[in-house]
Amino acid sequence: MVRWKIREMTRDHLEQVMEIERASFPTPWTTSMFLYELTSPLSFHFVASKRENRSDIVLCYIIFWMFRGEVHILNLATHSAFRKLGIAHSLLLFTLDFCYRRGGILYLLEVRKGNRTAINLYQKVGFASWGFRKKYYADTGEDAIIMGLFYGDQAYGTKGDEQTLLP
Numbered sequence: 001m002v003r004w005k006i007r008e009m010t011r012d013h014l015e016q017v018m019e020i021e022r023a024s025f026p027t028p029w030t031t032s033m034f035l036y037e038l039t040s041p042l043s044f045h046f047v048a049s050k051r052e053n054r055s056d057i058v059l060c061y062i063i064f065w066m067f068r069g070e071v072h073i074l075n076l077a078t079h080s081a082f083r084k085l086g087i088a089h090s091l092l093l094f095t096l097d098f099c100y101r102r103g104g105i106l107y108l109l110e111v112r113k114g115n116r117t118a119i120n121l122y123q124k125v126g127f128a129s130w131g132f133r134k135k136y137y138a139d140t141g142e143d144a145i146i147m148g149l150f151y152g153d154q155a156y157g158t159k160g161d162e163q164t165l166l167p
């Protein structure tokens with residue numbers, strides 16, 4: 001049984017994150033893209049990792065932006081040796097809870113039309129298909145499905161500092 005904890009992603013995780021990234025996507029993000037996210041005030045970044053010999057072994061990571069009540073999930077991948085163990089699912093649930101506590105309301109992401117695995121995962125946490133972006137992925141010309149979710153009790157109200165999001 002694998003035990004993992006969710007921690008904030010730091011530069012120390014980047015080498016492992018890049019290995020997972022390269023093995024997971026046809027057009028992987030570059031190291032500088034991850035470095036940018038680590039310093040952007042809009043960006044949040046977490047890893048699910050296990051401890052081994054006093055260091056973190058990265059199993060899964062997620063990057064998302066949150067601005068006011070709106071959350072965009074930008075990147076999510078699980079190490080190929082640790083898939084189908086519920087790790088991405090738990091990182092997504094953590095993300096929803098993290099954002100909910102900070103006023104998150106509307107959650108959006110894009111996924112390749114042919115990525116059944118990821119679509120199943122997002123549906124499992126409540127995302128639904130809201131539309132398409134035709135030929136969104138330049139590398140394969142594949143369409144993106146826009147998936148969305150409302151999660152939060154402030155959808156038509158305000159929270160604290162004027163977070164009115166919807167008309």
Ligand SMILES: CC(C)(COP(=O)(O)OP(=O)(O)OC[C@H]1O[C@@H](n2cnc3c(N)ncnc32)[C@H](O)[C@@H]1OP(=O)(O)O)[C@@H](O)C(=O)NCCC(=O)NCCS
Nearest residue numbers: 024076077078083084085086087088089111117118120121
């Ligand atoms: C998509 C991905 C992140 C899932 O990670 P994971 O940790 O293996 O996922 P989980 O074990 O938490 O699975 C949760 C759910 O996802 C779906 N899922 C996961 N693997 C699947 C597979 N091989 N086939 C079909 N559905 C699958 C299922 O609904 C699953 O729930 P279930 O176990 O009750 O059936 C992983 O496969 C991955 O890194 N893929 C490459 C990168 C990628 O496509 N990222 C998403 C970009 S939008």
